[in-house]
Amino acid sequence: MAALASLGSLGSVPAAPGRIPLAGHVPQLWRRPLAFLGSLRPKGGMVRVDVGTVSVYLVTDPDLAHEALVTKAASLGRGRVYERLRPVLGLGLVTSEGEVHQRQRRRLLAALHRVPPAGHTAISVHHAEELIATWRPGEMVRVDEAMFDLVLGILLQAVFSRGVDRFAAAEIRYSTRVVSKGALARAITPRVLDRLPVSPHQRYDAAAARLRFVLDALVEERRGSEGDFDDLLSLVMSVRDPESGAAMSDDRIRDELMALLMSGTEAASATLAWTFHELARHPEAADRLRAEVDTVLGGRPCAHEDLARLEYTQRVLNEVIRLHSAPLLLRRTTAPVKIGGVHIPEGIELAISPYAVHRNPRLFRFPDRFTPDRWLTAEGSRLLPHGAFIPFGDGDRRCIGDAFAWTEMTVAVATVCSRWRMRPAYWHTVREVPAAVPRPDAMPMIAERR
Numbered sequence: 265m266a267a268l269a270s271l272g273s274l275g276s277v278p279a280a281p282g283r284i285p286l287a288g289h290v291p292q293l294w295r296r297p298l299a300f301l302g303s304l305r306p307k308g309g310m311v312r313v314d315v316g317t318v319s320v321y322l323v324t325d326p327d328l329a330h331e332a333l334v335t336k337a338a339s340l341g342r343g344r345v346y347e348r349l350r351p352v353l354g355l356g357l358v359t360s361e362g363e364v365h366q367r368q369r370r371r372l373l374a375a376l377h378r379v380p381p382a383g384h385t386a387i388s389v390h391h392a393e394e395l396i397a398t399w400r401p402g403e404m405v406r407v408d409e410a411m412f413d414l415v416l417g418i419l420l421q422a423v424f425s426r427g428v429d430r431f432a433a434a435e436i437r438y439s440t441r442v443v444s445k446g447a448l449a450r451a452i453t454p455r456v457l458d459r460l461p462v463s464p465h466q467r468y469d470a471a472a473a474r475l476r477f478v479l480d481a482l483v484e485e486r487r488g489s490e491g492d493f494d495d496l497l498s499l500v501m502s503v504r505d506p507e508s509g510a511a512m513s514d515d516r517i518r519d520e521l522m523a524l525l526m527s528g529t530e531a532a533s534a535t536l537a538w539t540f541h542e543l544a545r546h547p548e549a550a551d552r553l554r555a556e557v558d559t560v561l562g563g564r565p566c567a568h569e570d571l572a573r574l575e576y577t578q579r580v581l582n583e584v585i586r587l588h589s590a591p592l593l594l595r596r597t598t599a600p601v602k603i604g605g606v607h608i609p610e611g612i613e614l615a616i617s618p619y620a621v622h623r624n625p626r627l628f629r630f631p632d633r634f635t636p637d638r639w640l641t642a643e644g645s646r647l648l649p650h651g652a653f654i655p656f657g658d659g660d661r662r663c664i665g666d667a668f669a670w671t672e673m674t675v676a677v678a679t680v681c682s683r684w685r686m687r688p689a690y691w692h693t694v695r696e697v698p699a700a701v702p703r704p705d706a707m708p709m710i711a712e713r714r
């Protein structure tokens with residue numbers, strides 16, 4: 265950071281290595297985006313990455329990340345990528361900014377804080393038990409898809425306690441996948457291409473339209489229903505803005521449901537899939553985790569009180585989420601701001617990279633190694649500097665579903681590992697694909713009964 269402070273102006277921030285005229289860093293971003301990001305450790309913690317003619321200033325240092333996400337957050341908005349996604353996803357928490365975002369965030373947090381944690385554990389256990397009951401010994405399971413179905417099922421039941429009919433559920437499943445998987449491609453392709461009759465665009469827009477349609481119908485159906493519903497939708501409908509006292513319109517509720525579906529499924533299911541991948545690659549860690557699960561659960565389903573006692577399981581999850589975290593949290597300056605001593609004018613695209621921060625050897629010894637016990641030592645999160653461990657972001661855009669995700673992930677890992685041992689399918693080499701949180705291209709595994 266000291267090095268950047270001496271630079272002062274944006275023009276003196278170094279460009280990442282390997283830039284070529286006109287294309288900038290597009291070849292590296294195209295061929296090996298995550299390895300490229302993980303390799304960037306600029307002196308001073310900020311580096312310029314050119315995506316064609318657009319420059320993005322990338323933050324890889326914890327102090328600067330903390331400034332951008334927390335102390336200077338008031339001068340940063342959402343930026344170009346979210347502008348592209350707004351027409352599709354609407355104005356939910358993920359895409360909105362400024363006063364609209366703050367108001368909606370207060371309301372959603374108020375609703376989420378009223379969800380009883382033990383109730384969420386019970387829903388997670390029910391769905392995890394149901395999932396493993398369908399597996400047969402020696403069967404190939406697409407773990408990435410199974411985990412997506414699991415977290416989607418949990419989220420849908422948390423939002424619609426009496427369930428949704430199977431047509432709506434199938435539509436939500438299909439469209440959520442298409443819209444979240446295609447978001448990155450939509451965000452980086454120029455607007456002029458949207459109108460072209462090419463199938464990926466048409467498929468994307470059609471899926472988003474169908475998702476909006478189904479969610480609108482479910483909200484409307486709820487408005488016409490009698491009785492008490494003990495779920496997130498009724499909380500969201502009833503919650504008032506703590507300052508103005510106003511309730512949310514149905515359109516806004518629909519946009520927030522879209523935001524929850526987008527953010528609440530991909531990241532948690534990818535993290536779960538990576539957990540089974542890492543456990544399969546580290547048999548010693550898998551043995552310890554199974555031993556802990558056997559001791560704590562003793563063969564019965566997980567209860568809410570068990571979660572805190574699954575300490576090694578939580579360390580495994582912490583380590584997975586450190587290694588497989590968001591490549592980029594995107595922002596744009598809405599006012600001139602000084603970050604890391606550099607004066608940044610209004611309208612500049614910034615990106616904070618948890619992925620790069622979490623692989624910084626100054627913060628984590630042998631950062632590419634999977635070492636769950638690092639969370640027992642001085643490296644453990646409480647002693648890390650601000651901005652050093654940010655898998656859920658930070659500041660006024662920090663993930664609102666972190667507790668929700670932590671519960672369902674702990675339950676899922678404990679439930680699967682109490683009964684099954686997952687072995688990688690030898691015919692597939694898993695690749696990390698860039699997404700909001702990197703996801704596996706596919707993760708076939710063989711389920712072996714313990």
Ligand code: HEM
Binds near residue numbers: 593657
């Ligand atoms: C392992 C699981 C998860 C990870 C790693 C994760 C990560 C993140 C991160 C990094 C952000 C901040 C994005 C930014 O600063 O631009 C975020 C925001 C958000 N997350 Fe999560 N998330 C997870 C699960 C969930 C779940 C389960 C839900 C909902 C049930 C959820 C809902 C949201 C929402 C609505 C936001 C937007 C917050 C705002 O902009 O105010 N997330 N998440």
